[in-house]
Amino acid sequence: MGYHNHSSGHHHGDGHCGKPDYLPALPFDPHTHEQNFQPATTVTIPASQCxxxxVQCxxxxxxxxxxxxxxxxGLLGIVVQDLDLLLxxxxxxxxxxxxxTCTSQAVCCEDNAVGGLISxxxxxxTL
Structure with missing residues (x-):
């Protein structure tokens, strides 16, 4: 009986320990997926090669x-086949x-200022 209580108390401790482990895992998983997705599809070149x-900022x-x-x-009525295409x-x-200089994102684009809004x-x- 004493062993059972100890086991029960230990199980409660696992639940308590599991909670802090769970909280960082929640924002970490989507963030990791997003971070792994972007560099795989993003190529960086020197500005001189545009x-x-x-170069657009x-x-x-x-x-x-x-x-x-x-x-x-969709608003501009443009259809692209490559969903990884960077806009x-x-x-x-x-x-x-x-x-x-560019304080946000410097890019080199095939079609600049389409519809006055996107490239x-x-x-x-890299500048």
């Missing part, structure tokens, strides 16, 4: 398959040679 036009980047990405493409949102050209087919650049 041959499709001026975008407020944010989205993949075509993301919620915001698919919404923006630049609210971009403006920057003069890399003139020492231009399509972007690659992240």
């Amino acid at each position: 041959s499709t036009g001026p 975008c407020d944010s980047t989205e993949t075509a398959g993301s919620g915001l990405g698919s919404l923006l493409l 630049g949102v609210s971009c403006s050209p920057i003069d890399v040679l003139g020492g231009g 399509i087919g972007c690659i992240v650049v």
Whole structure:
């Protein structure tokens, strides 16, 4: 009987110990998935290798398959096959040679300022 109580108390302790282990696991799993997903689809090039036009400084980047990405493409009536295609949102050209800087995301895109809102087919650049 004493052993049973000890076992029961130990089980209660496991439940208590399991709780702190569970809390970090919840935000960790989606975060890990997201972090593993992005670098796999994101290529970075030096700004000097951007041959499709001026380097763009975008407020944010989205993949075509993301919620915001698919919404923006849908609003503009654009259909893309590659859901991993990187989109630049609210971009403006920057003069890399003139020492231009970008406080958000610098990208090199195939199609700049589509619909005045997004740039399509972007690659992240390092300034």
